[in-house]
Amino acid sequence: MKYQDSLELAGEKAAQVKVFLQRAGLAAHPVNYAVCYDYISGHNEALCIAIEQKLAAKTSLDDFIMADLYSRYLVPANPQQEQLLQDAAGIVSRLTGYTDLAAEQVSDYLQQLDFSLMQLQQSNGENSLPLVEQLRQHTISFQQQQQQLQQQLEQANQQSHQLRHEIEQLKQQRLLDPLTGLYNRLAMQNQLDLWFTEQPGRRIAAIAVNLDHFNRFNQDYGNVIGDVILSKVARKISSYVQSSGLPVRSGGEEFLILLPDVDLRSASEIAEQVRRGVEKLRFVSAKSKRALPKVTISLGVSMFxxxxxxxQFLAxxxxxxxxxxxxxxxxVASEAMLTI
Structure with missing residues (x-):
């Protein structure tokens, strides 16, 4: 078991978890309960910090955020990651061994060369021929060893390139939402930290996007169709974001567009383009061939x-x-409307 709590302590924690879930408006399913129990226990420092930051920023905790916290801080190590680490350790170990072997072979050859040269200097002409042949044989053997070592190094180099490619793919997967293909909250945090580190005074606009009445849509047509709608809307949103921007799935039916070096007016114009683009989308049921209701979105624009x-910026x-x-x-609403 992860925790060795007594029944009394476990009961106290369970009561605190219940209160936390009720205040946050969260269902008491296993993922939400596990995250809250870990938070209440206080043993997972990284998880506690993440939740405290969200609470301080008055971020609304929903099932999507809780699932993200669960996968980032509570899920056991990914077997694929563990295998990649083992492969990397194996390659490093082999390269170290090859390097040590090369140094040993060079040292042995140089010693033999010194010894043979000394014998040549001390011998007369008749006795030098066997010594020269012996030296030649040592040289041939050394060359063969080096060729074999070179092949081993090339093989290890190929493996390292393949491993590097797999690691990059895994890193990329960790930054993407599996349903929509947009970036996730981890990628968003990494990119914001990078932008602010590179240029602390950088101007950054954010467009928050939410599908209107999407819960009702899911209830009427089911989660499968709902996921298809989310994916298509995500692609439409992404089509309006240039390479410098970052399209993010920030919640269940919520998206976020981060735009560096863009002012509030330009960001609002982009938001309006996105709104119109999504409004023009048309969806048809694959089973009944009937047209589904029009999907619309609401958007909020602000500057960091x-x-x-x-x-606080995202809140x-x-x-x-x-x-x-x-x-x-x-x-589309902009933060300028808040002062009106």
Whole structure:
């Protein structure tokens, strides 16, 4: 067992977990319960810090965020990752062995060369021929050893290139949402940290996107069709983001577009283009061939303020998105409207 809690202590923690879940409006299913229990226990420092940051920024904890926390901090090590680490350790070990062997072979050859040269200097002409032949044989043997070693090094080099490629693929998978192919929260955090490290005063705009009445859509047509809709909407959103930007799936039916070096007006114009593009999408049921209801989105646009951290920035962007919903949905709201 992970924890050796007494029944009394486990009961106390369970009561605290229940209160936490109720306050956050979360269902008490296994993933949410496990995350909360770990948080209440306080043993997982990284998980505690992540949750505290979200609470400080007044981020709403939903099932998507909890699943993300579970996969990042509670899921046991990925077997594929473990295998890659073992492969990498094996290659490093072999390369070290080859290097040591090469040094040993060179040392032996140089000693034999010194010894043979000394004998040649001390011998007369008649006795030198066997010594020269012996030296030649040693040289041939050394060359063969070096050729074999070179082949081993080339093989290890090929394996290292393949391993590097697999590691890059695995790293990329860790940064992508499996359903939509957009970047996930981990990629978002990494990119924001990189942008702020490279240029602390950099201007960054955020567009929060939410599908209107999507829970009702899932109830009426099922999660399978709902996932198809999410994927197609995600592709449409991504099509409006240039290579410098970052399209992110930040929640169940929530997306986020991060745009560096873009002002509020330009970001709002991009948001309106995205809104119109999604509104034009048409969906047909594969079974009944009937047209499905039109899908619309609400969007909120804000600019990063350098007096806040990125958790506060994203929470403020969500507040702007709520304004778009309050004003009737299927529209764009910007933080400038909050001051009106």
């Amino acid at each position: 303020q350098h007096t806040e951290n990125w958790h 403020r962007t969500t507040d702007v998105l709520k304004l778009a919903k309050q004003r009737g949905r299927n529209q």
